[in-house]
Amino acid sequence: MSIKEISEAIESGNIMFGVKQALKGGKKVKDVFIAKDTRDSTVEKLESAGIEFDVLKSKAELAKELNLDFRCEVFSIK
Secondary structure (H helix, E strand, O other), X not given: OHHHHHHHHHHHOOEEEXXXXXXXXXXXXXXXXXOOOOOHHHHHHHHHOOOXXXXXXOHHHHHHHOOOOOOOOEEEEO
């Protein structure tokens, strides 16, 4: 499950948060996940860069399940 992958990446330090980091990572990024309520402009940036991604739950649900003190739209695993 992808939330489990994100949680493991957070523990191991192999995660990047945000669209800028996903775009910087480019081909080095193994997996990209976005929240289902991600802004259209963010989705367009990822698509125009040719980055494939999976859609998960809302930002609030992801922050709660991952025990984060912030909300994030894009999660990239190195």
